[in-house]
Amino acid sequence: MKLCAILILLTISGRALACPVAPDHQNALDVLIDQLQKAPNEAVARGLSNNMWTYWADAPDEISQEILDRGMSRRAAWDLSGAREDFDRLVKYCPEFAEGYNQRAFVNFLRKDYVAALPDLERAIVLSPRHVGALSGRALALVALGRDAEAQDALAEALELNPWLPERRLLKPPAAKEKQGQDL
Numbered sequence: 001m002k003l004c005a006i007l008i009l010l011t012i013s014g015r016a017l018a019c020p021v022a023p024d025h026q027n028a029l030d031v032l033i034d035q036l037q038k039a040p041n042e043a044v045a046r047g048l049s050n051n052m053w054t055y056w057a058d059a060p061d062e063i064s065q066e067i068l069d070r071g072m073s074r075r076a077a078w079d080l081s082g083a084r085e086d087f088d089r090l091v092k093y094c095p096e097f098a099e100g101y102n103q104r105a106f107v108n109f110l111r112k113d114y115v116a117a118l119p120d121l122e123r124a125i126v127l128s129p130r131h132v133g134a135l136s137g138r139a140l141a142l143v144a145l146g147r148d149a150e151a152q153d154a155l156a157e158a159l160e161l162n163p164w165l166p167e168r169r170l171l172k173p174p175a176a177k178e179k180q181g182q183d184l
Contacts, residue, residue: 022058022059025056037162045162045164071107075106099128101121121137136165139170155170
């Protein structure tokens with residue numbers, strides 16, 4: 001309700017909304033990634049991964065935070081159309097905020113629209129190259145599309161940052177190289 005009032009007032013006054021730059025949490029995320037890579041077990045790694053989401057979901061301002069939170073609540077309630085509308089609004093308002101794209105991709109993934117999920121995942125990764133969620137999401141979308149070689153590369157990239165991802169079980173061992181020469 002508060003968000004609607006702000007949007008109406010700004011529209012009536014003729015001023016355009018401008019999303020501020022998202023907070024820079026890269027140093028904190030780098031520390032968490034380093035800790036993940038050294039985690040002694042999956043339980044510790046899960047806690048560290050959860051901490052990463054706190055930073056990724058820290059929107060640039062109150063308006064974008066409200067949109068993000070509402071979209072995530074709608075997604076959790078399986079109101080995928082409503083969530084998609086919120087994330088459309090978020091990426092329009094804050095086109096440099098990686099999590100808006102990642103969340104919209106997640107909604108598309110849940111809708112089994114893997115083709116639509118990929119460009120948003122790619123954009124999230126461009127904006128936040130070490131976004132483990134977007135990296136693993138890209139791998140899962142590629143798996144769902146049957147693009148196995150690309151999926152394996154994407155999964156390997158995500159696992160370099162977080163070797164404890166549940167998706168690690170999807171990583172296939174490299175194919176054995178054929179023997180050179182002839183058998184005697």
